[in-house]
Amino acid sequence: MSEFIYLYRGGGRPESPEDGERVMQAWMTWLQDLAAKGHMKDRGQPLEGEGKVVRGCNGNVTDGPFAEAKDLVGGYSVIEANDLEQAAQLARGCPIFERGGVVEVRPVMKM
Amino acid sequence: MQPDEHLFKSEWGRLVTALTRIFGLDNLALAEDVVQDVFCRAVEVWKLRGIPENPSAWLMTSAKNRAIDLLRRERKARSLVPDLRRQFESEWTLVPTVAQFFTSDVMEDDRLRMMFSCCDPALAAQTQVALMLNLLCGFSVAEIANAFLTKYKAMEKRIARGKAALAESKTLFDFDDEELPARLDAVHRAIYLLFNEGYHSSSAPDAVRTELCREAMRLGRLIANNGRLATAQTYALCALMWLSAARLPGRLDAAGELLALADQDRALWDQDLIAQGTAFLERSAVGPQASTYHWEAAIACLHARTEDWRDTDWGKLVWLYDQLLQINSSPVVALNRAIAVGYRDGPRHGIEAIESIPHGERLERYPFLPAALGEFELAAGCPPAARRHFEHALSLARTPLEQRFLERRVRAAADRSVQSEIVDRIVSANERAR
Numbered sequence: 452m453s454e455f456i457y458l459y460r461g462g463g464r465p466e467s468p469e470d471g472e473r474v475m476q477a478w479m480t481w482l483q484d485l486a487a488k489g490h491m492k493d494r495g496q497p498l499e500g501e502g503k504v505v506r507g508c509n510g511n512v513t514d515g516p517f518a519e520a521k522d523l524v525g526g527y528s529v530i531e532a533n534d535l536e537q538a539a540q541l542a543r544g545c546p547i548f549e550r551g552g553v554v555e556v557r558p559v560m561k562m
Numbered sequence: 563m564q565p566d567e568h569l570f571k572s573e574w575g576r577l578v579t580a581l582t583r584i585f586g587l588d589n590l591a592l593a594e595d596v597v598q599d600v601f602c603r604a605v606e607v608w609k610l611r612g613i614p615e616n617p618s619a620w621l622m623t624s625a626k627n628r629a630i631d632l633l634r635r636e637r638k639a640r641s642l643v644p645d646l647r648r649q650f651e652s653e654w655t656l657v658p659t660v661a662q663f664f665t666s667d668v669m670e671d672d673r674l675r676m677m678f679s680c681c682d683p684a685l686a687a688q689t690q691v692a693l694m695l696n697l698l699c700g701f702s703v704a705e706i707a708n709a710f711l712t713k714y715k716a717m718e719k720r721i722a723r724g725k726a727a728l729a730e731s732k733t734l735f736d737f738d739d740e741e742l743p744a745r746l747d748a749v750h751r752a753i754y755l756l757f758n759e760g761y762h763s764s765s766a767p768d769a770v771r772t773e774l775c776r777e778a779m780r781l782g783r784l785i786a787n788n789g790r791l792a793t794a795q796t797y798a799l800c801a802l803m804w805l806s807a808a809r810l811p812g813r814l815d816a817a818g819e820l821l822a823l824a825d826q827d828r829a830l831w832d833q834d835l836i837a838q839g840t841a842f843l844e845r846s847a848v849g850p851q852a853s854t855y856h857w858e859a860a861i862a863c864l865h866a867r868t869e870d871w872r873d874t875d876w877g878k879l880v881w882l883y884d885q886l887l888q889i890n891s892s893p894v895v896a897l898n899r900a901i902a903v904g905y906r907d908g909p910r911h912g913i914e915a916i917e918s919i920p921h922g923e924r925l926e927r928y929p930f931l932p933a934a935l936g937e938f939e940l941a942a943g944c945p946p947a948a949r950r951h952f953e954h955a956l957s958l959a960r961t962p963l964e965q966r967f968l969e970r971r972v973r974a975a976a977d978r979s980v981q982s983e984i985v986d987r988i989v990s991a992n993e994r995a996r
Binding site: 464465466467468469470471472474475478479482494495496497525526528 | 568569570571573574601602604605606607608609610611612613700701702704705
């Protein structure tokens, strides 16, 4: 098994309380399914939309990253799969696609 | 842990109301934005990290903190509730003042006050109901439009107009207001309307209908639990809702088709709801005046507590309908009375009673009038006449469910016609043979 990171980019906000309930239910079902099949290494963390960008050691710090909403990383998870093919295949069930978001699948470099 | 299916919806009203208390009713939109924001964050965090032990408390703390941040940031800019402005200006009093609006007693009281605000007599009854669903029950505009078979745009406008009217009053309805009794009547009516929309509605699919009934019951209980507000009418209204809702599980058969009262499996009726409804009915029996809720609840109680349809006390039912008709001359009530007469005195009397309903023409688009005539013709041994009535009823069906139900009645009458024709032929053949 190899490790992969899912970066969740974009995806939009729920429009109503009912919609929120639906989104959450869909994510929990998907993640539980990955865990049940032994692919979940770490559920990961959600990330705030804002932060700071540090360029260089001389204190060049700006607010950011201010990417477009559809490109912004909103969270990540660490999963385990046989290879990149399978990791990408497993990401297909992610509910983020219903809201126009994407999952970036990145293999963790092996030592 | 697994999430409560309706966690966000049920928390929506509590949080929006608490924030409205803090920001003022004229800042309702701000309160809604903040709660929407809190929910979005909750979804982001919970979907990866899982639902916390006490999700309600999580949401409440999050809403409270957002409110405090906002008040700090906009201390000068925003026009807030005048009598709170001073408490919000000082850092010493800001946090405890905000916190007090998130204690459970205050939140419950405020939710009631919001309910009374929504039932402003200046608003149309349907707007009052829509506002309650939107603000207190967390229904989106789309869901409300769907439940009332209204176009989205029209419902959006209705709700926006209602909110604009609310915002004019700046503060939530005050229970010391001398308007309280009249406003309580309006609140009862709105809850009744909401319940009936769910219970009888010809428009919404079944899942939505049950949900509307449940929300109406939730709002009703909120008043009934408040010793200061609840009146005999409140208890009667609750009795009516509980005793009717108890019978919801029997209304459809295993295939999801509509069942007549006579054919329902009464073992499916919810005995807990029947017991609670009966208790409400007992509590409602005070005061000089029985309301329409009282009589309707008594009728629902009679059905709910009769174990076998054949044991129904039709005489008492007719009497109850007579009482109800004196204060509520609805033609549907008159039809139900006529049906009870038919079961008490025989099918021909039932047909006569239906045909002599005053203003019966108001029911000319109501499928269950010809359907009732069909049942009595069938019972009186006239399948061809029954069939004509059922076919007429079928042409008035408002939902696929009603349509399939009436199709089955047409077929039953047709089968019976064929049977009696065969019997007739055998009988006359016999006679000729003699």
